[in-house]
Amino acid sequence: MADTSSARAQILGGIRKALGSADGADEARRRLATHPRNLVPARAQIPHADQVELFATMATEVAATVERLPSLDEVPRAVAEYLAGLNLPAEIRVAPDPKLDAVPWDQRPTLTVTRGRARDPDAISVTGAFAAVAETGTLMLISGPEHPTTLNFMPDTHIVVLKRGEVVGTYEDAWDRLRAAMPGAMPRTVNLITGPSRTGDIEQRIELGAHGPRRLHILLIEDDAG
Amino acid sequence: MHPTTHAFPENARKALSDERLQKVLSTAGTGFVEKRRKAAERLPEFEALRDQGRDLKNHVLANLDTYLEAFEAKVTEQGGHVHWCRTDQEARDAILGICRKANARTVTKGKSMIAEEIGINDYLEANGLIPIETDLGEYIIQLRHEPPSHIIAPAIHLSKEDVAETFRDAHTELPRDRLLDEPKVLIAEARQVLRRKFQEAEVGITGANLMIAETGSTIIVTNEGNGDLTQILPRIHVVIATIDKVVPTLEDATLVLRLLARSATGQEASAYTTVSTGPKRPGDVDGPEEFHVVLLDNGRSALLGTEFQDVLRCIRCGACMNHCPVYGSVGGHAYGWVYPGPIGSVMQPALLGVKEAGHLPNASTFCGRCEAVCPMRIPLPKMMRHWREKEFEQGLQPATMRRGLGVWGWFARRPALYHAATRMAVKALGALGRGKGRFARLPLAEGWTRHRDMPAPEGKTFQQQWAERKGKR
Amino acid sequence: MSDQRPAPRVGLFVTCLVDVFRPTVGFAAVKLLEDAGCTVEVPSAQTCCGQPAFNSGDRKTAADLARNTIAAFEGFDYVVVPSGSCGGQIKHHYKELLADDPAWAARAHHLSARTYELVSFLADVLGVTNVEARYDGTVTYHDSCSGLRELGIKEQPRRLLNSVDGLTINELPGAEVCCGFGGTFCVKYPDISNHMVEAKIADITKTGADTLLAGDMGCLLNMAGKLKREGSPIRVRHVAEVLAGVTDEAPPIGDKT
Numbered sequence: 031m032a033d034t035s036s037a038r039a040q041i042l043g044g045i046r047k048a049l050g051s052a053d054g055a056d057e058a059r060r061r062l063a064t065h066p067r068n069l070v071p072a073r074a075q076i077p078h079a080d081q082v083e084l085f086a087t088m089a090t091e092v093a094a095t096v097e098r099l100p101s102l103d104e105v106p107r108a109v110a111e112y113l114a115g116l117n118l119p120a121e122i123r124v125a126p127d128p129k130l131d132a133v134p135w136d137q138r139p140t141l142t143v144t145r146g147r148a149r150d151p152d153a154i155s156v157t158g159a160f161a162a163v164a165e166t167g168t169l170m171l172i173s174g175p176e177h178p179t180t181l182n183f184m185p186d187t188h189i190v191v192l193k194r195g196e197v198v199g200t201y202e203d204a205w206d207r208l209r210a211a212m213p214g215a216m217p218r219t220v221n222l223i224t225g226p227s228r229t230g231d232i233e234q235r236i237e238l239g240a241h242g243p244r245r246l247h248i249l250l251i252e253d254d255a256g
Numbered sequence: 257m258h259p260t261t262h263a264f265p266e267n268a269r270k271a272l273s274d275e276r277l278q279k280v281l282s283t284a285g286t287g288f289v290e291k292r293r294k295a296a297e298r299l300p301e302f303e304a305l306r307d308q309g310r311d312l313k314n315h316v317l318a319n320l321d322t323y324l325e326a327f328e329a330k331v332t333e334q335g336g337h338v339h340w341c342r343t344d345q346e347a348r349d350a351i352l353g354i355c356r357k358a359n360a361r362t363v364t365k366g367k368s369m370i371a372e373e374i375g376i377n378d379y380l381e382a383n384g385l386i387p388i389e390t391d392l393g394e395y396i397i398q399l400r401h402e403p404p405s406h407i408i409a410p411a412i413h414l415s416k417e418d419v420a421e422t423f424r425d426a427h428t429e430l431p432r433d434r435l436l437d438e439p440k441v442l443i444a445e446a447r448q449v450l451r452r453k454f455q456e457a458e459v460g461i462t463g464a465n466l467m468i469a470e471t472g473s474t475i476i477v478t479n480e481g482n483g484d485l486t487q488i489l490p491r492i493h494v495v496i497a498t499i500d501k502v503v504p505t506l507e508d509a510t511l512v513l514r515l516l517a518r519s520a521t522g523q524e525a526s527a528y529t530t531v532s533t534g535p536k537r538p539g540d541v542d543g544p545e546e547f548h549v550v551l552l553d554n555g556r557s558a559l560l561g562t563e564f565q566d567v568l569r570c571i572r573c574g575a576c577m578n579h580c581p582v583y584g585s586v587g588g589h590a591y592g593w594v595y596p597g598p599i600g601s602v603m604q605p606a607l608l609g610v611k612e613a614g615h616l617p618n619a620s621t622f623c624g625r626c627e628a629v630c631p632m633r634i635p636l637p638k639m640m641r642h643w644r645e646k647e648f649e650q651g652l653q654p655a656t657m658r659r660g661l662g663v664w665g666w667f668a669r670r671p672a673l674y675h676a677a678t679r680m681a682v683k684a685l686g687a688l689g690r691g692k693g694r695f696a697r698l699p700l701a702e703g704w705t706r707h708r709d710m711p712a713p714e715g716k717t718f719q720q721q722w723a724e725r726k727g728k729r
Numbered sequence: 730m731s732d733q734r735p736a737p738r739v740g741l742f743v744t745c746l747v748d749v750f751r752p753t754v755g756f757a758a759v760k761l762l763e764d765a766g767c768t769v770e771v772p773s774a775q776t777c778c779g780q781p782a783f784n785s786g787d788r789k790t791a792a793d794l795a796r797n798t799i800a801a802f803e804g805f806d807y808v809v810v811p812s813g814s815c816g817g818q819i820k821h822h823y824k825e826l827l828a829d830d831p832a833w834a835a836r837a838h839h840l841s842a843r844t845y846e847l848v849s850f851l852a853d854v855l856g857v858t859n860v861e862a863r864y865d866g867t868v869t870y871h872d873s874c875s876g877l878r879e880l881g882i883k884e885q886p887r888r889l890l891n892s893v894d895g896l897t898i899n900e901l902p903g904a905e906v907c908c909g910f911g912g913t914f915c916v917k918y919p920d921i922s923n924h925m926v927e928a929k930i931a932d933i934t935k936t937g938a939d940t941l942l943a944g945d946m947g948c949l950l951n952m953a954g955k956l957k958r959e960g961s962p963i964r965v966r967h968v969a970e971v972l973a974g975v976t977d978e979a980p981p982i983g984d985k986t
């Protein structure tokens with residue numbers, strides 16, 4: 031591999047020379063440490079109940095579907111009916127997420143449930159979410175042992191179990207949550223997902239399901255306990 | 257990619273007489289414009305965000321060394337590698353080195369303008385690797401051996417029939433009788449073929465819309481999800497990005513993201529915004545084992561502190577070309593290299609030199625629509641003018657034009673002579689043209705009269721008539 | 730004027746194209762300004778605003794011509810220009826051109842603050858809300874780029890045109906898209922320029938208007954030249970001619986006497 035240390039010195043040296051004195055460095059370091067917010071649109075700075083509504087509206091607008099459920103107990107029925115309604119196979123790949131352990135899958139014996147990362151033939155995945163951003167109807171999913179990233183992209187249908195309390199207003203709120211959950215670190219991947227996969231590359235006509243899921247179904251759980 | 261920018265006038269003529277291209281351009285243009293307008297109107301803070309975006313990038317450029325060092329430290333801390341590269345050749349070698357070390361054969365690629373700029377595909381191919389574009393548009397043009405014609409819609413110049421033909425030629429296992437008449441079917445076909453490639457690849461290369469110094473992360477913004485499969489399925493994830501893409505924090509990235517999708521496609525947010533940090537973690541069951549950032553300068557730092565510094569604020573949204581009447585007339589290929597449209601007219605002279613790319617900053621009416629929509633408020637016309645100044649200083653403009661301007665300038669500095677000369681010219685032209693009110697042909701004005709008539713002057717200059725009138729008063 | 734306030738002294742910057750091709754516009758401007766209570770003078774030391782040199786990269790010539798214009802127009806309350814393009818040059822670019830020359834930069838700033846494009850001057854500075862004029866016809870209006878984007882001229886001409894008796898406005902789709910003139914652009918890249926003006930006149934024709942108006946002679950010559958080459962009966966005029974009610978004094982641009 032090429033030695034890039036002289037390149038490094040030369041690039042940084044060139045930058046410093048062009049910029050003249052580097053007395054802004056303190057300000058820059060302060061910005062990194064304090065990560066101040068910039069202008070945050072007013073749209074999502076509203077009471078939490080309204081944020082949840084805004085999230086559902088915005089997500090629906092980008093062709094995600096949102097179904098409200100009173101509790102996690104309802105998830106197996108909802109998943110089975112959703113799949114049956116679309117004539118999809120009742121085989122689901124579920125994230126090994128402890129949050130989903132409470133889902134009573136055995137209530138629906140017709141559902142074949144396996145857990146783990148996505149494999150190529152998996153057609154349907156079910157995952158949790160770390161947060162959801164009301165501002166644009168965006169899900170925030172973070173990678174980890176409990177949430178393999180492949181589940182977000184490989185299957186044709188992605189079902190997300192989202193708890194009401196996971197909805198926040200703005201991106202800034204979501205970053206704050208992430209920093210609180212993982213102080214000083216980042217997960218390998220943060221996926222901000224706004225609707226299903228799409229492309230306009232052929233004649234600018236938007237078609238869903240280019241590489242990632244063509245369906246994004248969000249089960250919004252109203253009951254936050256448990 | 258070998259630039260043909262010097263041949264812009266011929267390229268443009270070809271494009272103008274290409275009926276198929278003209279049909280595509282006439283429908284494509286208005287789509288993006290309308291969508292952007294609606295998205296901007298829907299967000300009351302949009303104009304204020306543009307101001308902040310401009311200020312943020314100015315701040316970053318003024319502290320670029322600090323932020324790059326912070327970014328590098330964070331990448332390293334999390335198990336990733338940063339490869340500093342001065343030139344396109346260094347970047348190509350760095351990437352080839354990573355692939356070689358991994359014994360890679362197949363390399364999948366997400367969409368990246370920098371990858372185009374350094375010509376990585378040809379290089380990898382020449383060295384025995386198989387690079388595969390996975391963005392649908394990029395994949396199509398790769399199969400056709402064409403460069404992209406738009407920075408966010410690379411195959412915008414093609415019709416669905418063109419795409420069908422391309423797939424029939426390339427996908428040899430495709431049954432003859434399989435109907436490929438709709439975008440939906442074409443997309444399914446590409447998806448199936450590319451899915452296999454993602455799994456075969458040892459290395460996945462993506463670009464970066466942003467790098468975050470606070471966290472050592474890179475961000476890609478896509479709609480298809482190909483960039484994600486590119487980085488989670490192969491064993492190694494390589495990010496290629498230029499130094500101007502760094503921003504301080506997640507909050508600052510958010511500011512840029514709020515502007516990017518709206519300016520580019522008119523979306524509130526693109527389908528996938530992905531923040532990648534380092535290789536996979538202990539316990540992760542998927543994700544890349546290695547994370548490399550190829551950090552490229554390639555002429556950017558040389559623009560710092562010059563009259564062209566502002567162009568480094570660019571976030572490659574494509575709004576300037578979507579709104580450009582010249583781009584809308586000739587399409588992207590006429591620009592002869594990687595960056596078309598107004599941003600290309602400023603960047604290409606910087607990267608290729610004024611000799612090669614001098615036409616581009618001249619081929620503008622300075623209508624200002626690009627600057628009016630640029631989310632980063634880059635004064636694109638002003639920078640094109642600065643390139644014209646460089647050209648003028650170096651005496652690179654056509655002699656006839658320089659002479660013509662010289663004579664005119666000499667007169668215009670001398671009001672009395674100027675008015676005498678215009679009086680004479682107008683008298684002659686007025687007498688000649690009075691019959692029809694216009695000229696179909698005029699010596700020395702062939703560029704004008706080839707396509708339009710020249711309205712005739714009224715016979716006396718305003719100054720002359722004003723003086724006469726004042727005499728009478 | 731016998732008002733308490735003295736009449737504003739306006740220096741008219743004629744512009745090369747009006748001077749040479751369309752003196753009628755100059756006189757229309759004088760009439761509009763005088764009707765609105767100004768005294769108008771036309772300094773004979775003016776030539777060209779220097780934009781062709783500036784946009785060709787010849788800063789030195791451009792700066793010389795800027796100094797010439799500045800000197801010619803010192804002492805007026807306002808400088809008014811029947812063109813957004815030349816107006817923009819004087820208002821915005823002189824400062825930039827002479828930035829390194831403190832004495833002249835100050836004079837450039839002073840001139841900048843007093844310089845206006847004609848129609849926006851009438852509407853925004855003098856507060857003119859209606860004009861005494863009649864034009865029997867349906868017009869469409871093209872927003873010239875510099876006026877629109879450098880000087881914010883959009884509503885003012887429409888507002889004043891609405892006060893002209895007998896006149897109807899049909900809005901032009903894509904009115905904010907460049908017509909393809911662009912100064913030297915149209916002769917350096919004639920084919921691209923032609924493509925742009927073709928699209929423009931197609932839009933103009935679709936409006937069904939019998940008259941095309943705009944506020945810049947360059948664009949008007951370009952669009953008139955193309956319309957006439959195609960044999961279109963659409964009449965082309967500078968907006969000032971219609972607002973001043975002087976359309977019977979000269980044939981439309983590119984039409985015969």
Ligand code: SF4
Pocket residue numbers: 519569570571572573574575576577598599626629630631632633634636
């Ligand atoms: S110059 Fe501005 S409008 Fe053009 S691509 Fe860059 S950011 Fe977008």
